[in-house]
Amino acid sequence: MPWYYAEGTHSREQGVERRGPLDDAAFEALAQSGRLRATTLVWQTGMAEWQALSVVRPDLVAQTPPPLLAVEIETPLAFCAVCGMPQSPEDLLTFSGRLICAACKPRFAQGLTLGIDLSLPRQQYAGFWIRFGARLIDGILLAIVQYALIFAVAGLGTESAVSLGVSGLIYFLVHPTYEAVMTVKHRATLGKLALGIRILRTDGTQLTWGRAIGRYFAQLLSQVILFIGYVMAAFDDRKQALHDRLCDTVVVYES
Ligand SMILES: [Zn+2]
Numbered sequence: 001m002p003w004y005y006a007e008g009t010h011s012r013e014q015g016v017e018r019r020g021p022l023d024d025a026a027f028e029a030l031a032q033s034g035r036l037r038a039t040t041l042v043w044q045t046g047m048a049e050w051q052a053l054s055v056v057r058p059d060l061v062a063q064t065p066p067p068l069l070a071v072e073i074e075t076p077l078a079f080c081a082v083c084g085m086p087q088s089p090e091d092l093l094t095f096s097g098r099l100i101c102a103a104c105k106p107r108f109a110q111g112l113t114l115g116i117d118l119s120l121p122r123q124q125y126a127g128f129w130i131r132f133g134a135r136l137i138d139g140i141l142l143a144i145v146q147y148a149l150i151f152a153v154a155g156l157g158t159e160s161a162v163s164l165g166v167s168g169l170i171y172f173l174v175h176p177t178y179e180a181v182m183t184v185k186h187r188a189t190l191g192k193l194a195l196g197i198r199i200l201r202t203d204g205t206q207l208t209w210g211r212a213i214g215r216y217f218a219q220l221l222s223q224v225i226l227f228i229g230y231v232m233a234a235f236d237d238r239k240q241a242l243h244d245r246l247c248d249t250v251v252v253y254e255s
Pocket residue numbers: 080081082083084085100101102103104105
């Protein structure tokens with residue numbers, strides 16, 4: 001009977017997310033890895049409601065070491081190509097060109113010997129137009145913030161000086177902060193979230209703070225060459241824009 005569990009560690013702002021299904025072996029391996037706590041809510045078919053791991057499977061709790069919270073939050077995530085479970089990249093094995101977790105590797109290897117590929121579909125790269133749409137949404141949101149700020153401080157100086165100052169502030173402070181926070185915490189800006197696309201490293205891991213901030217400024221480079229850096233995405237096999245190539249990132253449909 002497959003297991004599901006609730007996880008909030010990596011997405012405190014988004015609330016709790018449902019993970020699974022996991023077979024017994026994978027579920028137990030996960031508990032033993034320390035990712036599931038005594039208080040983690042779990043569920044499987046037949047249960048009326050979600051219950052703490054300590055209630056459902058007390059035998060697994062005893063084996064759970066205390067979480068390394070700081071490490072967990074700092075470690076970028078990657079996803080097993082078979083079960084889709086988030087893992088830190090060093091816990092995944094590269095096998096036949098895919099990142100696979102230890103629990104799934106035997107099954108995946110066995111599948112390959114039988115000519116069956118058990119892995120999830122490969123990442124679908126998001127093309128130029130959907131990314132253009134996401135950028136448009138972000139642009140509208142930022143413009144609203146920009147004009148709200150201009151109106152809020154309009155009394156402080158001549159209007160053109162204020163609007164110039166606010167524009168500069170948006171360009172060099174608000175926008176990069178927005179992109180970095182959203183990209184690191186949610187793997188997408190609000191525009192990309194709305195359209196179901198995500199920014200990842202080419203190996204499927206999440207961006208670190210440095211890379212997310214760097215990517216914003218690399219986008220400015222894509223802009224100053226008459227937006228040719230963006231148009232490059234339309235002609236690339238992985239749909240990488242110039243700033244994606246510089247930062248080793250891709251934009252993919254949420255899987
Ligand atoms: Zn797996």
